[in-house]
Amino acid sequence: MSRILVTGSADGLGRAAAETLLxxxxxxxxxxxxxxxxxSLRPLVDRGADLVVGDFTERDDVRAVAAELNAAKPLDAVIHNAGVWRGRDVMPVNIVAPYLLTALLPAPRRLVYVTSGSHYDGRPSLAGVDWQGRGAGSYADSKLYVTALAAAMGRLRPGVLSNAVDPGWVPTKMGGPYATDDLELGHRTQEWLAVSDDPEAQAEGGYWYHRRQADPHPSVHDTAFQDELLAVLAEETGTPLR
Incomplete structure (x- = not known):
């Protein structure tokens, strides 16, 4: 059995993935x-889950969570699920926190980043991005960045299976009641990529929708764009990848 961190697991897709894996x-x-x-996570903790607490809009909280995890039993996989739809927290939560956790947790052999089909509307530019969350950020841009991060980790960490998953437009608190995709299918691919021994799940750098690979935005596999993104995030956080 694997040890898996699921970020943003108090509700929605993260909660569903944590419950299924447990x-x-x-x-x-x-x-x-x-x-x-x-x-709200007490029922899962009572069943044996471990709990970490940290506000991913705060970089010191992300660092504290990483330190707590590094001092405990090693992780086999991380599902980077935490995300917000709009407002000032978009960049801090959707891309800065996943980058920082990735940089500070070098041990996991499987990385799964939850993205969105909205990443196709993202701009492959890092000019003028408000990483600090002083103003509203672009959700589409943040999801393009995190999809590129997933592809970069598959390239830069040998032996690490790193993938991005589009769960679809599902009826969660973020997706709203009129979402048209299947909530059950929305979390199954993340779980499968995090733990499965199926040959198909041994992929790296893929972009997935309901257990099928698709072609992401062309910039996702542009290694120059990936490297620029990682360099900017390293400078912004003061934390290069290890």
């Missing part, structure tokens, strides 16, 4: 933004 016998680490939010 029920399958895996060693799951759940994550909540605050102590208040973590109360």
């Amino acid at each position: 029920s399958a016998g895996h060693d799951v680490v759940v994550h909540a933004r605050s102590r208040r939010r973590s109360a």
Whole structure:
């Protein structure tokens, strides 16, 4: 069985993935933004899940979560699920936090980044990006960046299976009640890529939708764009990849 961190697992797709993996016998680490939010995870903790708490809009919180995880039993996989749809927290939560966790957690052999079909509308430019969250950021841009991050990690960390997953437009708190995709299918691909021994799940640098690979935005596999993104994030956070 694997040990898997699922970020943003207090509700929605993250909660569903954590519950499914725990029920399958895996060693799951759940994550909540605050102590208040973590109360909803008590049923999973009572079933054996470990809990970490940190507000991913705060870089010091991300660092503290990483330090806590590095001091515990090694992780086999991370599902980078935490995300926000709009507002000032878009860049800090959707791309800075996943980058920082990736840089600070070098051990996991499987990395799964939850992205969105909206990444096709992202701009492959890093000029003038508000990484600090002082103003509203572009959701589409943030998802293009995190999809490129997934592809870059598949290239730069030998032996690491790194992939991005589009869960579809599903009826969660973020997706809203009129979403048209299947909620169950929305979290199955993340789980499969995180733990499965199926040959098809041994992919790296892929972009997935419902267990099928698709072609992402052309910039995702542009190594120059990947390298520029990683360099900017390293400078912004003061933390290069290891």
